[in-house]
Amino acid sequence: MSDTQWETYEVFHQSRRGKPHEHVGSVHAPDPEMALQMARDQFARRLECVSLWVVRTKDVTGTDYQDPDFFSRSFDKSYRDPKGFNAPAKIEPDTP
Amino acid sequence: MTGISPNIPRDPLLKLLVALADDELILGHRDSEWTGHAPILEEDIAFSNIAQDEIGHSLALFTFYSELTGKSPDSMVFERPWKDFACCRFVAYPKGDFAYTVVRQYLFDEAEQVRMNSLLDSSFEPIRGLATKILAEEAYHLMHSKGLVVRLGDATEESHRRMQQAVTDAFPQALGMFETLNGEADLVKAGVVKPSDVLLQQWLERVVPTLTDSTLKTEARRSDGTWNIQCKPDHGGRVGNHGEHLKQLVSDLQSVYRTAPGAGW
Numbered sequence: 056m057s058d059t060q061w062e063t064y065e066v067f068h069q070s071r072r073g074k075p076h077e078h079v080g081s082v083h084a085p086d087p088e089m090a091l092q093m094a095r096d097q098f099a100r101r102l103e104c105v106s107l108w109v110v111r112t113k114d115v116t117g118t119d120y121q122d123p124d125f126f127s128r129s130f131d132k133s134y135r136d137p138k139g140f141n142a143p144a145k146i147e148p149d150t151p
Numbered sequence: 152m153t154g155i156s157p158n159i160p161r162d163p164l165l166k167l168l169v170a171l172a173d174d175e176l177i178l179g180h181r182d183s184e185w186t187g188h189a190p191i192l193e194e195d196i197a198f199s200n201i202a203q204d205e206i207g208h209s210l211a212l213f214t215f216y217s218e219l220t221g222k223s224p225d226s227m228v229f230e231r232p233w234k235d236f237a238c239c240r241f242v243a244y245p246k247g248d249f250a251y252t253v254v255r256q257y258l259f260d261e262a263e264q265v266r267m268n269s270l271l272d273s274s275f276e277p278i279r280g281l282a283t284k285i286l287a288e289e290a291y292h293l294m295h296s297k298g299l300v301v302r303l304g305d306a307t308e309e310s311h312r313r314m315q316q317a318v319t320d321a322f323p324q325a326l327g328m329f330e331t332l333n334g335e336a337d338l339v340k341a342g343v344v345k346p347s348d349v350l351l352q353q354w355l356e357r358v359v360p361t362l363t364d365s366t367l368k369t370e371a372r373r374s375d376g377t378w379n380i381q382c383k384p385d386h387g388g389r390v391g392n393h394g395e396h397l398k399q400l401v402s403d404l405q406s407v408y409r410t411a412p413g414a415g416w
Binding site for chain 1: 191192193196197200291294295298302
């Protein structure tokens with residue numbers, strides 16, 4: 056059986072300059088140029104967008120859920136956590 | 152209501168606006184017929200977007216027309232009899248297979264580039280802003296349709312065969328986009344528009360090399376810097392000589408409105 060589906064590309068969308076690009080989904084396309092156009096039609100029409108990235112799905116290297124040890128938490132390493140002070144959510148000005 | 156200065160020929164200008172608005176509306180309608188039926192999900196979405204854009208351009212042109220005449224866009228779109236439409240016959244043909252749609256969209260998008268660019272320095276100033284806005288969206292339509300033509304023209308035996316058939320069918324039809332409107336000579340003299348045959352040459356200069364590079368044959372040959380057409384152009388739309396396709400389309404388009412004309416939400 057031949058596969059006539061186009062490859063998929065993962066789409067990353069930046070809503071404002073300075074913010075990180077966020078993964079919003081994927082598109083099928085014959086090549087990166089068309090993938091960008093497809094991404095525009097699918098993900099940039101209703102959201103505010105200043106930048107779009109597309110990456111071939113097969114170029115994404117990722118971890119395997121079957122291997123949780125990659126994020127090994129066997130030993131208590133709480134000494135690495137920033138504890139011992141409270142970072143307040145809101146900074147109040149000093150009142151004299 | 153906006154006035155037209157006496158040096159601008161009023162009737163030919165109004166005829167032109169309606170012709171351009173009708174082209175956009177009817178093509179947009181045909182494009183929208185793919186929603187839910189396109190061969191690829193992403194193309195379904197893309198053509199739905201393109202359809203909305205074209206109908207938006209039609210609305211912009213009809214709104215401009217209404218500022219000059221007082222006739223609302225709704226009355227023009229939903230109350231006019233199909234024989235009064237001034238679209239070219241090209242845009243009313245059924246959507247065909249996807250190759251025909253892609254080729255039609257490409258030929259139309261290139262024509263839009265040529266026509267809207269020619270209006271950027273029109274002596275009728277208000278039309279310049281309208282042309283600028285339409286061009287901004289049309290740039291992306293062209294990127295999309297040209298991208299597909301260039302890829303499908305020579306991809307596989309089947310894609311080439313379908314695309315060549317589409318070009319063979321659509322090319323003579325597309326020439327109807329440049330059928331000379333009544334009163335055009337006056338508009339040209341007043342500096343409102345450039346002549347249709349000049350626009351046609353510019354369009355051929357764009358489409359024929361692109362199609363040829365994609366291994367698609369047309370019936371146009373260049374000699375001494377001028378393009379010559381070797382097929383009969385599908386003219387008649389500008390003077391109301393339409394086929395049954397348009398009659399059916401307009402009937403569908405107007406059917407809901409006609410159950411309660413003038414009703415509001």
